[in-house]
Amino acid sequence: MTRIPVNPELLTWARERAGLDTLALAGRFPKLGEWEAGERQPTLRQLEDFARAVHVAVGYLFLPAPPDEPLPIPDFRTLADRNLSRPSSSLLDTLYLCQQRQDWFRDYARVHALPTLDFIGTASVQDSPQEVAEAMRQTLAHNMAEQQQSPTWTAALHQLIGKAEDAGVLVMASGVVGSNSHRKLDVEEFRGFALADDLAPLVFINGADSKAAQMFTLAHELAHLWLGESGISDPEAGRLAEAGIERWCNAVAAEFLMPLALLRQDYQGGMSVADEIQRLARSFKVSTLVALRRLFDAGFIDEPTLWRHYREELARIRRLDREGSGGGDFYHTLGARTGKRFARAVLASTLEGQTLFQDAFRMLGVRKTATLYEAARELGVML
Numbered sequence: 001m002t003r004i005p006v007n008p009e010l011l012t013w014a015r016e017r018a019g020l021d022t023l024a025l026a027g028r029f030p031k032l033g034e035w036e037a038g039e040r041q042p043t044l045r046q047l048e049d050f051a052r053a054v055h056v057a058v059g060y061l062f063l064p065a066p067p068d069e070p071l072p073i074p075d076f077r078t079l080a081d082r083n084l085s086r087p088s089s090s091l092l093d094t095l096y097l098c099q100q101r102q103d104w105f106r107d108y109a110r111v112h113a114l115p116t117l118d119f120i121g122t123a124s125v126q127d128s129p130q131e132v133a134e135a136m137r138q139t140l141a142h143n144m145a146e147q148q149q150s151p152t153w154t155a156a157l158h159q160l161i162g163k164a165e166d167a168g169v170l171v172m173a174s175g176v177v178g179s180n181s182h183r184k185l186d187v188e189e190f191r192g193f194a195l196a197d198d199l200a201p202l203v204f205i206n207g208a209d210s211k212a213a214q215m216f217t218l219a220h221e222l223a224h225l226w227l228g229e230s231g232i233s234d235p236e237a238g239r240l241a242e243a244g245i246e247r248w249c250n251a252v253a254a255e256f257l258m259p260l261a262l263l264r265q266d267y268q269g270g271m272s273v274a275d276e277i278q279r280l281a282r283s284f285k286v287s288t289l290v291a292l293r294r295l296f297d298a299g300f301i302d303e304p305t306l307w308r309h310y311r312e313e314l315a316r317i318r319r320l321d322r323e324g325s326g327g328g329d330f331y332h333t334l335g336a337r338t339g340k341r342f343a344r345a346v347l348a349s350t351l352e353g354q355t356l357f358q359d360a361f362r363m364l365g366v367r368k369t370a371t372l373y374e375a376a377r378e379l380g381v382m383l
Contacts, residue, residue: 003041006061011050012036013066017089018054019186028053055089055183072099074231076246077190090177090185095232097178098195098204101342101363104355105170105200108345111354116198117168121228125244129251132226136219136256140167144262147285153211156285160218165341169201169225171218174337175208179365184208192217193232194224201225207336210317212287219253226252258284258294267300273309288313334375338364347372347381 011032015025022032029050034040042050051058060067071087072095108114119139123132136142140163150156161171177183187208195202203221205214220235227245235250258280266283268276273295280291292313296306335343346363349355350372357369366372376382 002043004044004047005041006035006047007064008036008038010061010063010066014051014054014056014061017056017069017086019088019090020054025050025053055093055177071095071232073193073195074229076231077234088186088189090183091189091232093177093183094174094185094204095193097363098172098193098202101172101338102170102195102197102200102202104359104363105202105342105345106197108349109199114168114199117201118198119167120196120198120201120225123223123226125227125248129248129255130260132223132252133255133259136222136226136252140164140222142256144259147257148283150285153215153285157211157215157218160215161339164203164218164222165339168341169203169222170339170342171203171205172337172339172342173205173207173214175206179337187213189234190232191234192221194221194230196225196228196230210287212281212285212290215257215286216253216290219256220249223249223252223256254290254294254297257286258290260294260298263294263298267295267298269300273301273305274312277309277313288317334364334366335379340379343375344379344381347376347379351376351382 015022015032015036022036025032029035029042029046031040031042032050035042047061048058051061069087069092071092119135123135137144140160142160142163146159147156150159161173164171175185177185185206185208187206190206191209191213192203192205195204203218203225205217205221207214209217217233217235220233224231224233224245227249229245231245233246233249235246235253262284263280266280268279271279273292277288277291277295280286280294281288284291289310292301292306292309295301296303301309338346343364346355346360350357350360357372360372361367364372364375366375373382
């Protein structure tokens with residue numbers, strides 16, 4: 001049986017890139033530790049199986065050294081105490097897939113003479129977050145009363161996504177890579193990203209996060225589009241981001257979802273901080289961390305109180321199970337994963353013969369023609 005000489009460093013790189021340790025792969029590759037130590041070498045069949053397991057093209061494993069894989073868009077993440085220099089394969093593959101979808105929709109928009117979106121790039125970090133948040137509400141026809149009257153955080157999120165898509169933004173939310181339920185996205189690595197473009201602006205939300213947190217991420221990434229700045233983010237309400245774009249986008253998102261003027265009208269000073277942020281979170285359909293931060297912004301609590309409750313609330317949230325995005329009706333999740341605006345365009349173009357079925361399968365994450373036709377019916381593209 002022929003053994004393949006492979007640089008052991010490449011095997012370690014591929015495994016770590018996939019976010020896996022040797023123990024996780026021990027059942028399928030019991031000799032992996034010896035391969036990585038250079039003590040043994042795999043066969044070609046074993047190497048191909050390993051490449052599939054770590055989601056890397058087998059050709060990469062024949063390179064002389066691990067390749068440099070920089071993020072294709074600016075990195076605005078501010079997570080402390082974590083090594084962010086090497087993006088995971090799940091993050092990279094999600095970014096590449098969304099860029100492919102954006103490229104397709106840009107061409108589709110040109111062919112169908114869709115208008116450019118005049119709000120992209122209209123703001124700057126020198127602008128008042130209050131004024132930009134109001135401009136966003138006007139453009140999206142977003143009514144605060146509707147947001148507060150939503151019965152659940154999920155309903156409020158779906159409503160905001162719908163308004164963003166009506167305004168021309170492609171919004172995609174998923175907790176997995178493409179449609180692969182075995183490749184889950186890590187919310188600790190990123191919460192979302194924006195791909196700015198005046199024909200096909202795109203926002204991706206990590207659906208592994210809670211619905212309340214996804215609301216803030218969506219508003220934050222929309223602020224990136226108003227700046228005309230692509231980038232990957234980890235917006236966490238309450239925490240002070242580094243000065244610059246991320247802090248400004250956080251401020252815009254907070255004002256967009258929870259205007260200080262309305263907070264001051266709604267504030268009940270007789271309640272404890274813990275009870276008040278729970279009440280406000282339910283009222284505005286935001287996270288308790290957003291509510292806590294806004295109490296500080298409004299001057300109702302001081303900074304030591306903010307950080308004491310912030311640490312307590314963050315610990316409580318981390319003990320809870322996040323509301324992941326898995327499960328549910330396939331055609332409903334398809335509309336969320338790819339965005340209804342994008343999915344309907346691809347389905348219509350495919351049924352009209354302008355897009356190949358194989359390209360539609362790849363972009364939508366479906367495998368069968370019958371599934372594609374059923375998706376077209378469920379999303380109202382055909383009767």
